[in-house]
Amino acid sequence: MPTLTTTDRGLDKGLPGRISTHKSGGRDLWTGPLKELPADRTKAIWAALDEVLDPELPISLVELGLIYDVELIDEIARVQVTFTSTACPCIEFIRDDLIDRLEIEPWINKVEIIEVWDPPWTTERVTSAGRAKLGQLGVGV
Amino acid sequence: MKALLDIQNLDGPGVAALRRLILTLADSKRMMGIRYSDWLLGAPSIEAGIAISSMAQDEWGHARLLYAMLKDVDVEPLAIEHERPAEEYTSVGALDSAFEHWAGIVAAMTVVDEALSVALLGFSRGRYEAARTRVPKMLAEEEFHASLAKAWYRRIAGSSSEARGLLRDSTKELLPPVLAWLGADDAAAKVMVVEGVTDSSQSMTEVYRARLRDLTALVEVDINQAQPDGGWDEDRARGPGWPDEDAIERARGDRNRALLVE
Numbered sequence: 587m588p589t590l591t592t593t594d595r596g597l598d599k600g601l602p603g604r605i606s607t608h609k610s611g612g613r614d615l616w617t618g619p620l621k622e623l624p625a626d627r628t629k630a631i632w633a634a635l636d637e638v639l640d641p642e643l644p645i646s647l648v649e650l651g652l653i654y655d656v657e658l659i660d661e662i663a664r665v666q667v668t669f670t671s672t673a674c675p676c677i678e679f680i681r682d683d684l685i686d687r688l689e690i691e692p693w694i695n696k697v698e699i700i701e702v703w704d705p706p707w708t709t710e711r712v713t714s715a716g717r718a719k720l721g722q723l724g725v726g727v
Numbered sequence: 728m729k730a731l732l733d734i735q736n737l738d739g740p741g742v743a744a745l746r747r748l749i750l751t752l753a754d755s756k757r758m759m760g761i762r763y764s765d766w767l768l769g770a771p772s773i774e775a776g777i778a779i780s781s782m783a784q785d786e787w788g789h790a791r792l793l794y795a796m797l798k799d800v801d802v803e804p805l806a807i808e809h810e811r812p813a814e815e816y817t818s819v820g821a822l823d824s825a826f827e828h829w830a831g832i833v834a835a836m837t838v839v840d841e842a843l844s845v846a847l848l849g850f851s852r853g854r855y856e857a858a859r860t861r862v863p864k865m866l867a868e869e870e871f872h873a874s875l876a877k878a879w880y881r882r883i884a885g886s887s888s889e890a891r892g893l894l895r896d897s898t899k900e901l902l903p904p905v906l907a908w909l910g911a912d913d914a915a916a917k918v919m920v921v922e923g924v925t926d927s928s929q930s931m932t933e934v935y936r937a938r939l940r941d942l943t944a945l946v947e948v949d950i951n952q953a954q955p956d957g958g959w960d961e962d963r964a965r966g967p968g969w970p971d972e973d974a975i976e977r978a979r980g981d982r983n984r985a986l987l988v989e
Contacts, residue, residue: 673786703860703861704859704863706864
């Protein structure tokens with residue numbers, strides 16, 4: 587299992603009240619590993635992914651509507667993810683954050699990220715929870 | 728909806744034609760991005776510079792997704808993207824050189840980028856699954872390019888006679904190589920139509936002319952009268968010549984080659 591290391595260099599000091607972290611994917615806010623094996627592992631994967639923040643907006647990738655599907659077969663988690671644009675400069679950060687979060691869980695042996703573009707992402711895919719958070723930040727979608 | 732293409736069932740010429748189609752689209756997208764990037768610091772307003780920066784980024788994103796499709800036809804994209812000489816690029820000839828003035832790049836974002844979108848539209852409606860699933864996102868992003876292009880084209884066309892003249896000359900210069908590229912009807916192009924991978928060159932050209940007819944008329948260019956360049960090179964899927972070396976060095980990432988981490 588990978589070791590999760592976070593270094594507090596004071597980067598989060600002075601952030602606006604509603605923004606809690608600068609760390610890639612919101613790593614300092616991640617929970618887990620789960621203390622017990624989850625009964626519904628697919629649901630647990632969704633919950634774990636809901637902790638991973640977008641690199642540019644302080645809402646999760648799930649709330650942003652970027653996660654299209656997840657499945658767990660033989661301890662291999664497969665995550666279908668899209669991006670807001672074809673030239674998203676954060677693609678590699680997002681991939682790493684997704685993998686690192688899921689690999690914390692001992693019941694996941696491997697993570698496969700599958701990049702998908704169908705259907706194309708639009709702001710319509712932002713969840714109501716995501717909209718509410720963005721609204722608090724003054725971002726309308 | 729047409730049944731998906733099974734690449735295993737394509738014969739040698741069929742695979743070569745698909746490879747050529749993917750490559751010319753990818754190379755053209757990459758060069759479109761290069762030409763937009765030429766103007767990051769030279770646009771007439773900071774807003775226009777930001778817009779063209781975003782468009783350059785989009786084009787490179789499209790190129791990235793298109794180059795990745797080459798894996799389906801047993802070509803390694805990494806070498807294609809970072810190691811080819813200029814002579815092997817199959818991009819549309821209209822993008823071979825930098826544009827000397829803002830009217831030139833506005834003409835290109837109208838005349839060239841629209842042709843790329845029409846070609847991608849045909850590709851997205853075909854039987855090749857990767858195109859069906861990836862190209863619609865590109866086309867959605869291209870709607871913003873077309874919107875900006877039309878706004879600037881109209882703005883320049885309605886300004887001074889000198890500016891309108893520059894736009895007219897650029898439009899006239901770009902149309903022949905673009906029409907040759909979009910309207911190519913050689914053996915490989917026909918194979919792709921027969922296999923249901925893309926639309927016919929004739930139908931794409933008609934769509935293209937219809938989309939731009941009113942716009943080019945603003946600078947007294949009748950797009951129906953414009954004719955394609957000669958000298959089509961079937962092997963390279965483009966007309967004569969190749970992109971300038973400076974652009975290719977940037978496209979390949981020569982300066983930062985030591986930092987390549989893909």
